[in-house]
Amino acid sequence: MSFKKNLEEHFKQFEASPVLFVGSGLSRRYLNINCWEGLMQQFAQHIGQSHIKLKTKANGDLTKYAQLLAKIYSEDWWDTEEAEHLMPGNEELFIDGQSPLKLSISNFIKESSKNMTTDENLIKEIDLLSKANIDGIITTNWDVFLETHFPKFTPFIGQDGLITGRSHGIAEIYKIHGCCTKPNSLVLTENDYDKYRMKNPYLSSKLLTMFIERPVIFLGYSLTDQHIAEILEDIVNCFPDSSLEFLQNKLLFVEWKPELTDSSISDSVIHKKIPVKYVQAPNYVELFEVLCETKKRIPAHLFRTIKDELYQLVLTDDPKGKLYVRDSEQLEDESASTEFVVGYGAISMVKKSESMMASKGLIGLERLDLIRDAVFESGKYDWQQIINEVLPKLCKGNSRVPIFRYLNAGNMLQNNGQLKLDHILADAVAKKYDQQPDSFRSQRW
Numbered sequence: 001m002s003f004k005k006n007l008e009e010h011f012k013q014f015e016a017s018p019v020l021f022v023g024s025g026l027s028r029r030y031l032n033i034n035c036w037e038g039l040m041q042q043f044a045q046h047i048g049q050s051h052i053k054l055k056t057k058a059n060g061d062l063t064k065y066a067q068l069l070a071k072i073y074s075e076d077w078w079d080t081e082e083a084e085h086l087m088p089g090n091e092e093l094f095i096d097g098q099s100p101l102k103l104s105i106s107n108f109i110k111e112s113s114k115n116m117t118t119d120e121n122l123i124k125e126i127d128l129l130s131k132a133n134i135d136g137i138i139t140t141n142w143d144v145f146l147e148t149h150f151p152k153f154t155p156f157i158g159q160d161g162l163i164t165g166r167s168h169g170i171a172e173i174y175k176i177h178g179c180c181t182k183p184n185s186l187v188l189t190e191n192d193y194d195k196y197r198m199k200n201p202y203l204s205s206k207l208l209t210m211f212i213e214r215p216v217i218f219l220g221y222s223l224t225d226q227h228i229a230e231i232l233e234d235i236v237n238c239f240p241d242s243s244l245e246f247l248q249n250k251l252l253f254v255e256w257k258p259e260l261t262d263s264s265i266s267d268s269v270i271h272k273k274i275p276v277k278y279v280q281a282p283n284y285v286e287l288f289e290v291l292c293e294t295k296k297r298i299p300a301h302l303f304r305t306i307k308d309e310l311y312q313l314v315l316t317d318d319p320k321g322k323l324y325v326r327d328s329e330q331l332e333d334e335s336a337s338t339e340f341v342v343g344y345g346a347i348s349m350v351k352k353s354e355s356m357m358a359s360k361g362l363i364g365l366e367r368l369d370l371i372r373d374a375v376f377e378s379g380k381y382d383w384q385q386i387i388n389e390v391l392p393k394l395c396k397g398n399s400r401v402p403i404f405r406y407l408n409a410g411n412m413l414q415n416n417g418q419l420k421l422d423h424i425l426a427d428a429v430a431k432k433y434d435q436q437p438d439s440f441r442s443q444r445w
Contacts, residue, residue, distance in 0.1 A: 003263040004286045010265070010277065011294055013249065016214040018291065020132075022139040022146060023228070025220030025256065030126060031145060033112045037062055039105060044069055046104075047076045063190040066101075070189050073101040082107070095184055102188060106142070106180035113143045113180070121283065128288035135170050135214055135300050138207065140177040140227065142186055147173060152301035158185040159199045162206065169210065171304035176203060197230075204234040211235055211250060218253045218276075219284075229271045236274055248275035254287065255280055263287070365390050367401055374402040383409040387429075395428035403432050 001009075011018065027033040034042055040062065041051040049072060058064035077083050077100040086093075086103065093103055117123065130149040137146055137153065147155050155173040156162045162174055177196075178185030187196050210216065221228050236244065248267065253276045260282040268278035281287060365381070370390070373381060386406045394401050407413050412423045419425070425433055 003265060004290060006265055007279075007287065007290045008293070010249070011215065011290065014215050017133050017135045017294055017300065018215045018217050018252075019136045019138065019210055020134055021216055021218045021221075021228075022137060022141060023218070023220035023222075023225065024141055025222075027141050027143050027145060027220070029220070029256075030117050030122060031112050031115060031143060032117065033109060033143060037065075039108075040065055040069060043073065043101065043104060047073055061190070063188075063193045067189040067191060070098040070101045073104070074098070077101070077104070093183060098189055098191070099184060102183040102186045105186065105188070106183040109143050109180040113145060113148070121285075125284045125288060128285065128292055132288055132291035133294045133300070134291060136210065137173045138210075138216075139173065139175055140187075141175070141220075142178060142180045144179070144181065154304065155179070157182055158187075159196065159203055161185075163199070163202055166308065167206070168304050168308060169206075169213075171300040174206075200234065204231070204238075207231065208235050208238055211247070215250050215252060217287075218251070221253075223253070223255065223270055232271060232274050241273075244273065244275055249277065251276040253278050254284070256282075256284075258282055365394075367394050370394070370402055370406075374405045387412070388426075391429045392426035393428075395426075395432045401432055403429060407433075 024033070024035050028035060033039075040054075044051050044054055049069070054065050054068050055062075058068055074097045082104060083100070086107075093099060116126070126149065137150065139146060147153070150173065153171050153173050155175060156165050156167060157175045157179045159176065162176070175185075177187040180186075187193060218228070236247070239247065251274070252265075253268070253270060255278070257280045260280060263279065263281040263286055265277055265279045267275070269275055270278075279287070365386075370386070383406050387410050391401065391403055391406065395403065404413070404417075407419070412420055414420055419433065
């Protein structure tokens with residue numbers, strides 16, 4: 001069986017779509033942004049510091065390296081052109097001694113995010129990725145590549161954003177190490193990681209829920225990444241050893257192997273005890289093609305919108321909405337303006353009611369609806385349908401109906417207000433058309 005077919009069969013066993021867990025490998029691949037250590041070296045050299053010296057003083061611990069660099073950087077940065085440019089009007093960004101380094105890194109990443117690769121093979125991968133049917137994304141990356149290619153997903157920045165925001169667990173991007181759009185949110189130094197670990201229980205519980213309900217694809221990470229190991233160990237520790245096999249089909253660890261000619265998938269164990277499906281691939285085309293071909297009945301971003309509306313309804317007990325009849329095909333294109341009807345009961349009765357509402361259409365309009373439309377000139381009704389279906393009914397029992405607005409809009413009148421010869425009105429409408437001004441004056445007895 002081919003790799004692609006094998007992967008398709010693997011995903012068929014799950015009701016939910018996968019979640020991507022994305023690391024710095026994708027930023028290097030598509031934006032040419034350095035890994036964490038590469039960024040530290042780059043900014044150390046920027047202020048004339050020795051990368052080897054700082055790494056040695058930190059005993060090889062990159063969080064301590066970043067802590068040392070942030071302290072030195074804050075002493076030298078204030079006299080630079082960048083500081084002179086950024087300080088005016090941005091006082092709120094400088095909250096501690098680490099802010100200058102985080103601000104510089106964030107600005108660099110923002111600019112790098114604009115420099116997408118021009119390699120045709122990688123552009124094909126990006127195009128496929130942006131069409132992937134996935135339920136969400138977790139990432140430790142600081143750039144905005146993922147938000148750019150999943151614009152309908154809702155981002156949550158840092159653990160604070162996840163805790164204080166309204167998360168529904170679908171069509172969301174969890175930027176658990178912060179984002180360049182909020183420089184002080186970056187998890188960078190030893191102090192940052194200490195604070196991160198203190199708040200980790202909530203994040204672990206959130207991730208545990210996702211890991212149980214959906215397959216998770218790790219992309220852009222090394223098998224030796226210590227921080228991913230910590231996250232996985234926190235989650236795995238919630239399972240008894242006898243239940244670890246449950247995770248094997250749920251976790252897919254993808255490693256880029258450019259020297260290979262074909263992709264492969266096999267059973268493996270990472271970090272000594274975590275069972276995974278291990279994918280080795282020379283590129284990501286086949287993986288992304290499979291994710292594109294996985295169909296969802298309701299798009300993830302639309303499902304999140306529905307969940308958010310329901311959450312608000314339960315919270316406030318006030319729907320603040322209206323009933324609206326709409327074909328399901330229109331939902332994808334107009335989800336931002338779509339309102340929802342929710343209820344319970346026999347499905348057959350719901351379908352019967354829906355059919356009646358759809359067939360009723362504009363015929364259910366009353367005289368006051370047309371008067372409001374005429375006064376406020378909303379133009380929200382179909383002129384032809386009003387003339388052919390609504391006016392014949394309303395004109396039978398009402399003395400005053402604004403028929404000329406719709407006859408004119410339907411191009412049925414001449415410049416002098418007379419009806420064009422090639423148009424015939426329904427009897428009830430014709431009687432209103434023939435009325436004289438005296439017919440609208442109050443009658444005196």
